[in-house]
Amino acid sequence: MIEVVCSSCTKSALLIHSEAPVTVEHFLDIDYSSRIWEFNCIHCLKRMTVLWEETKKFSLTNKVEIGNEVVWAWNKNHLAFIVSVLKKEEITNHAWANFRTYINKSWLTKIHNNSVINKLEALLKNT
């Protein structure tokens, strides 16, 4: 599941892989690129089906620009894991833990200041 900005109401909406069980948090280990995704906004009730290529036109909800770097996550759970790694309080049994190696190396080397981590944590509290 990917959290994106709704093009109609600008609130947070979901892109859900039509064939992934809801319990599959990290869609990366299913065939995510060739299947249909369901866009669903609970705020304005906009719904549509999109292909993987079309999902790129949506802006991710969970991202923070820091200088010329953008720290982003597929969804809040993913963000929570990234924040735990950045804070050096890594949650080892996390659903996204197997994808730790995909965390951008420059985030790990550049981000140790609290204001950045606070911004990311503020995103976690947004609904």
Ligand SMILES: [Zn+2]
């Ligand atoms: Zn909407």
